[in-house]
Amino acid sequence: MAIDKTRALRVAAPARHADEPGNWGPADPAVTAKIMPPPLENLRARGLISIEQYKAAQEIERVFHWVTAGLRTRTIDLDHVRGTASTGADPLQAAYSARYRPWADWLNGRAVAQPDVNQMARVLRSVDEEGLLRLAAGAADRRAPQRHRYHPKTLQFVIEFVIDDRTIETIARDEKHDHRTVKRALLDGLTLYAEIAGWLRRAA
Numbered sequence: 001m002a003i004d005k006t007r008a009l010r011v012a013a014p015a016r017h018a019d020e021p022g023n024w025g026p027a028d029p030a031v032t033a034k035i036m037p038p039p040l041e042n043l044r045a046r047g048l049i050s051i052e053q054y055k056a057a058q059e060i061e062r063v064f065h066w067v068t069a070g071l072r073t074r075t076i077d078l079d080h081v082r083g084t085a086s087t088g089a090d091p092l093q094a095a096y097s098a099r100y101r102p103w104a105d106w107l108n109g110r111a112v113a114q115p116d117v118n119q120m121a122r123v124l125r126s127v128d129e130e131g132l133l134r135l136a137a138g139a140a141d142r143r144a145p146q147r148h149r150y151h152p153k154t155l156q157f158v159i160e161f162v163i164d165d166r167t168i169e170t171i172a173r174d175e176k177h178d179h180r181t182v183k184r185a186l187l188d189g190l191t192l193y194a195e196i197a198g199w200l201r202r203a204a
Contacts, residue, residue: 039161050191056190056191059100063099066096155189
């Protein structure tokens with residue numbers, strides 16, 4: 001008697017159930033990436049990130065791509081860029097020198113650059129010397145968070161999450177961390193950026 005090959009294959013193959021995680025959504029990761037929103041947007045949609053943290057993540061992404069595009073297309077001295085923000089400067093250059101670079105330096109364990117009073121004097125011509133010194137002191141204090149508060153891989157986690165669109169769970173699995181640890185470090189890093197930018201008041 002002839003064997004129904006289709007029926008035989010159907011019997012031999014294990015049944016696929018919709019409630020099994022392996023059967024959720026398309027099997028192709030590239031297709032899944034196109035369907036699912038970026039991790040940052042997912043966090044925002046779930047109300048797990050503040051407006052200031054979201055704003056920080058957006059600027060980190062823009063400045064990161066601005067810096068890497070500059071490195072690909074021309075040789076730029078990033079140490080020279082620091083502190084060059086002035087009236088009429090490129091907004092991304094200003095964001096890099098005033099916010100992104102101090103943030104990344106702090107999380108990397110490097111000393112945070114102090115405000116350049118001479119540079120401030122060239123921009124703020126109507127402010128006297130005493131006023132400039134007060135402004136510089138205030139800016140320096142605003143840029144000096146407690147480094148021990150932050151996970152040593154905070155910068156890495158923020159870049160992977162914001163730039164590489166890796167989920168908190170994926171980062172945690174690869175780093176062998178609890179996902180809550182990665183999430184806390186990520187949010188702390190974004191909060192630090194917002195504090196350096198002056199969008200949030202630093203907690204005492």
